[in-house]
Amino acid sequence: MRAFSAVSLGALGLVSLAGPASAGPTTPDTYAGAPITDPSVTPEIIGVGHEPDAIAALDSPTLLFVNFDVGQVNAGCGNDARNDCSQLFSGPFTGYQGNASERAAVIQASREDVEDFGVIVVGERPPNDQPYAMVIVGQPAGGSPAGVGGVAPTIDCGNTNPWITSFAFLLDSGANTLATVIHQEAAHTWGLEHVDENTDNLFPSAGGTVDPKYTDACHQIVVNTDLTPDGNARCNSIHTLFCSANQQNSYQEMLALFGPPVPDLVPPTVAISSPAEGEELDYDADFELTFVLDDDRRPQIFDIVVYFDDVEATDAVLIDQEHSFPVAGGDAPTGHGFFNGPHTVRIEAVDEAGNVASDEVTFTIVGGNEVPSGDGSGDDGSGGEAGDGTGADGGDGTGAGDATAGLDGGGGSDDGGCACTTTTGGGTRASWWLLVPLLLRRRRQPGAERRIRGRVGGGRMRARRSRHLS
Numbered sequence: 001m002r003a004f005s006a007v008s009l010g011a012l013g014l015v016s017l018a019g020p021a022s023a024g025p026t027t028p029d030t031y032a033g034a035p036i037t038d039p040s041v042t043p044e045i046i047g048v049g050h051e052p053d054a055i056a057a058l059d060s061p062t063l064l065f066v067n068f069d070v071g072q073v074n075a076g077c078g079n080d081a082r083n084d085c086s087q088l089f090s091g092p093f094t095g096y097q098g099n100a101s102e103r104a105a106v107i108q109a110s111r112e113d114v115e116d117f118g119v120i121v122v123g124e125r126p127p128n129d130q131p132y133a134m135v136i137v138g139q140p141a142g143g144s145p146a147g148v149g150g151v152a153p154t155i156d157c158g159n160t161n162p163w164i165t166s167f168a169f170l171l172d173s174g175a176n177t178l179a180t181v182i183h184q185e186a187a188h189t190w191g192l193e194h195v196d197e198n199t200d201n202l203f204p205s206a207g208g209t210v211d212p213k214y215t216d217a218c219h220q221i222v223v224n225t226d227l228t229p230d231g232n233a234r235c236n237s238i239h240t241l242f243c244s245a246n247q248q249n250s251y252q253e254m255l256a257l258f259g260p261p262v263p264d265l266v267p268p269t270v271a272i273s274s275p276a277e278g279e280e281l282d283y284d285a286d287f288e289l290t291f292v293l294d295d296d297r298r299p300q301i302f303d304i305v306v307y308f309d310d311v312e313a314t315d316a317v318l319i320d321q322e323h324s325f326p327v328a329g330g331d332a333p334t335g336h337g338f339f340n341g342p343h344t345v346r347i348e349a350v351d352e353a354g355n356v357a358s359d360e361v362t363f364t365i366v367g368g369n370e371v372p373s374g375d376g377s378g379d380d381g382s383g384g385e386a387g388d389g390t391g392a393d394g395g396d397g398t399g400a401g402d403a404t405a406g407l408d409g410g411g412g413s414d415d416g417g418c419a420c421t422t423t424t425g426g427g428t429r430a431s432w433w434l435l436v437p438l439l440l441r442r443r444r445q446p447g448a449e450r451r452i453r454g455r456v457g458g459g460r461m462r463a464r465r466s467r468h469l470s
């Protein structure tokens, strides 16, 4: 087993605000039926030869680096991922066109395919001392080979060289189609070959199934997209650990190669930078709620909940970057309506693995209304929560509820408001509360599936495979 330390991906990186993700690029229907791997390229066969040698390379976790922005691919240095090298292409590359949210969706879809294995999928370059396969999502100058999804330079039986560069060309593809191509090309560099099963990630052409996986059954290895059976598969040394010669069980091979999942036990971070701790804010002044989400596995998608004075204000699905929300001053319901005195804002964030983090700051409102003496002195927070009918300006909770109810319909029909990112509200200085329905997403439910895909699966974050591959 190869040595493998915890992934450490460097200092916290601020990413500039991406625009709200819309439905995202979609896969042209014409791609259905097209070969995923360029059939005109004959991969070099490397790796182990026969059974006794195969074992030593197994059970070694790896990273899969999806490189959206390679810029330049280098020649003369093999297929070394660490130096952006390839024997297939060199020169300038056009990178992926999607924004930060769309990239996060591609990574998330790619993670789902390996959730049972020791493969960590990331969108930024791992340290060179970590084993990583790199799939470049891009197009060489002059375009990629027509009609194919990607290409890999090798079939490395047993993944004896973990640092191999391969390519996915579908720049305008949806997340799930792209994830399938990414996996197939990476899997070739891990020693997996094409099979005649269309529910498997190693099926040589796109289409025919809604959600290809690494399937747990022996399938005939094939030599082309016509599914001609292969009588002399390259990596029988590995295949025959689980199947007859010239058959492949991709699930069992992935498990043998990489072992079980490397759990993400590192909590994310959330840091509120505005308002500042102790900051005095004039009652009538608008302010920004600004915070940074981060995690050691980037990109990362978080479920967040924002509380003012322990009252839930909104939840959202956001990625690892800085986010900023406008909060309007003045009276509710167009303004925050906070009484004079201290208030807290707290953000709780849950990463894709369910790890939790939170941050909280206390700020002070001045120049506004005093807490009504009869309303439980100094308890402005619960006053709002109770919504005790004094309602009037007491109304954190009341105001939020009203705004939500009043605008829910609009929020529902709103096209663009992808939950994954939010900007600073554009030209509209709407109150915080008025933003609530636009940001609202399903509350987390007890017993919900641990992984975030179960929580955002119904949202806009993930494109649906069926749209692209069926």
Ligand SMILES: [Zn+2]
Pocket: 036, 037, 038, 184, 185, 188, 194, 204
């Ligand atoms: Zn292929």
